[in-house]
Amino acid sequence: MSKPATPIPSELLKLDNQLCFPLYAVSRLFTKAYQPLLQELDLTYPQYLVLLLLWEHPELTVKALGEKLLLDSGTLTPLLKRMEQRQLVSRRRDPRDERSVIITLAPAGQALQHRAECIPEALLAKLQLSPDEFNQLRSQLTRLLTQLS
């Protein structure tokens, strides 16, 4: 059962034994699974995440969005500008602290909410996961998330 191939990488250097690769690949596959659903709303997955937050909290600073999504201004600024151009959100400086930029849900962004309501269930159906598996995986990942961030 040995592998006589010329280069013998340690077992740990094999793709199959890593945790990160399946994480990386599954994450991209998930985003791809969202894509046809989000395309109908003309949204990318990160834009959808921003809207998820704004549907809960119609006003958030860039900093708050960044903290919740773990994204920095180099990612969020251009993304939010694109969303502003499409009038999904509006951007204005906080008059009480001119350093902050407040992102507000615009009517068009608000209007997308009810069209997005079917997305989580549609995605869940694609996954074919039992509720048990779903919850177990979710709790493990959220625990890892708080642990790493």
Next chain:
Amino acid sequence: MSKPATPIPSELLKLDNQLCFPLYAVSRLFTKAYQPLLQELDLTYPQYLVLLLLWEHPELTVKALGEKLLLDSGTLTPLLKRMEQRQLVSRRRDPRDERSVIITLAPAGQALQHRAECIPEALLAKLQLSPDEFNQLRSQLTRLLTQLS
């Protein structure tokens, strides 16, 4: 315990109840955890993945790499060209099928292997995961991976 906020998104439209967001965020945090280790080898995470495969199989077509990593030529071609410029790999057409491009591990790429050997363990240490948790999470993710791909 109700939420009287103005917009009331369905529970499923909340970030906290989703599976995809923690997946997406943890995946990026993992890549970030690799970054300081990979920086010493001047590699990005996707480049490291390509090398992991070439250390096992010193010759692979672009197609084979793409199938294993779930990446298409639009991602791999420029990535492999950068790696070729740095003489980590070499690229040549398969004489028996001129459509295929064979990627071969070059000496400099081979030489990185032993410098990379410490990476998996170093990363494992960062995670603070018990072997049980590690294996459980890995098996769940790999199962999802085969299921989705």
Next chain:
DNA sequence: TGCTATTTGATTGTGCACAATGTAATGTTG
């Protein structure tokens, strides 16, 4: 054999992701 379909990469264009740097506003400290 010639014609069509498929396969394999390459190219183009858009949108993240993030490191590094810059800048204006705000805090803080002596």
Next chain:
DNA sequence: CAACATTACATTGTGCACAATCAAATAGCA
């Protein structure tokens, strides 16, 4: 209150990621 540090974003540059399109090579078939 002036000097300095910190904060919140913006900008720049690099590298994925992927959809869409293209071109060349090969396979399959009438």
